[in-house]
Amino acid sequence: MARADLKNTAAMNRAAEGRVSLPAGGTCRRHEPGRASHEVARNNERRLAGASCKEPPARGAKGGGSLWHQPALLDLLADVLFAFGIVGLAWAALIALQRLPLFPLREVVLTTVPQHVSAAQLAHAARTAVSGNFFTVDLDTVRSSIEALPWVRRAFVRRQWPDGLAVTLEEHEAVAQWRHLNGEAALVDRHGEVFDAELPEEAPALPVLSGPPEAAGELLARLASFDEQLAPLGRHVAALSLSPRRAWRLKLDDGVAIELGRDEERLALAERLARFVAYYPGIKARFGAFRSADMRYPNGFALTGVERAVRAQQAATAGRKS
Secondary structure: OHHHHHHHHHHHHHHHHOOOOOOOOOOOOOOOOOHHHHHHHHHHHHHHHHHHHOOOOOOOOOOOOOHHHOHHHHHHHHHHHHHHHHHHHHHHHHHHHHHOOOOOOOEEEEOOOOOOOOHHHHHHHHHHHOOOOOOOOOHHHHHHHHHOOOOEEEEEEEEEOOOEEEEEEEEOOEEEEEEOOOOOEEEEEOOOOEEOOOOOOOOOOOOEEEOOHHHHHHHHHHHHHHHHHHHHHOOOEEEEEEOOOOEEEEEEOOOOEEEEEEOOOOOOHHHHHHHHHHHHHHHHHHHOOOOEEEOOOOOOOEEEOHHHHHHHHHHHHHHHHO
16 A cells, blocks of 8 residues: 555656656647646647748758859859840841841942953952942952952952942053963063963063062062163063072073073172173174073083084075075
8 A cells, every 4th residue: 555655646746747748659748737737738849849840951952052042143144144145136136137128239330440350250259249238248358359350469349338339450460471380371460479360362472481489579570680681682581480499591582592500609690691692792693593502601601503503504505506
C-alpha cells in the first residue's frame, strides 16, 4: 500500500507541475490539471505548428543568389537585349530604304570627254556597280568598277542632284608598247605605268619596251635620254630592253641593234652610246650597212653583219659593170 500511494503521489505532482509528454507522431497531448499546464501545452503547440509550416528551400537555390534575385544583372541583360534589338531594327530599316523606289538614280553624267572609253562601257560598269538610291549608293564601289575599264587611270565619282552621278575620267596616255618577259603585250603611259589595253589601228607606231614591270619608269626615262643622244644622227630608238641581269640593249629605227651592257661607274651607258654616235657616220660611209654593234668594250666596239653588207655591195657593183 505504501508503494502505490507513492506512485499516485508522484503522478499527482507531475500533473500539478503541468508537464507535457509528446508521443513519436508529433501530436500534443495536454493535461489540464490547471492553468500552468494549459500555458505549457499552448507553447508546445505553437512550436510544433511553426516547425511543420516552414517550407524547405528549393533544390538548387543558394540563399538568394539566383538570377531573379540579382537586379543589377537583370538590368544589364535587358540593356544588352535592347541594344541588339535597336541594331537589328536599324539594319532592317536600311535594307528596306534601299529597296524603296525613293530617290532613284537615273543618269550618269561625264564631265570629261573620253578618248578611248566608250559610253557603252561606262554604262555597263555603272549598272553593275550601282546599288541603292541617290543617298545610299556606294561611290567607292562605282569608282572601282569604272577604274577597272581599259584606258582608265583614275575616276572621280560624286552625286549630282537630284538623280545622277557625275563622273570625271583620267585616261592613260600611251607613249610606248610593253613586252613582258613572258612575251605578253601591254602599254606604258607617260607616268611609267604598265596597263592592259589595245592600241587603235590608226594609232602611230610606238617604241617597244621590255623588262621587269617595276622598271617601266626607268626604261621610259632611258628611252628619252637615248633618243636625245641619237638626234644628231637622225635616228631614234625603236625598241629598248632591260634583261634580268640589268643589261641594256636597244634597236634603232633602221634595224641596227646596239649592245650597251650593264651600267657601270667606270663606263657609263651614256659614254658607250656617245662613242657609237661619233663613229656611226664613218661606219655607214665605209660599210654601208651592218646588223649590230657591241659597245661593251672599254676602248672600241665590234660590228656584226658587215661582211654580208660588203658582199652585197660588191655584187651590186659587179652587176652594174657587166
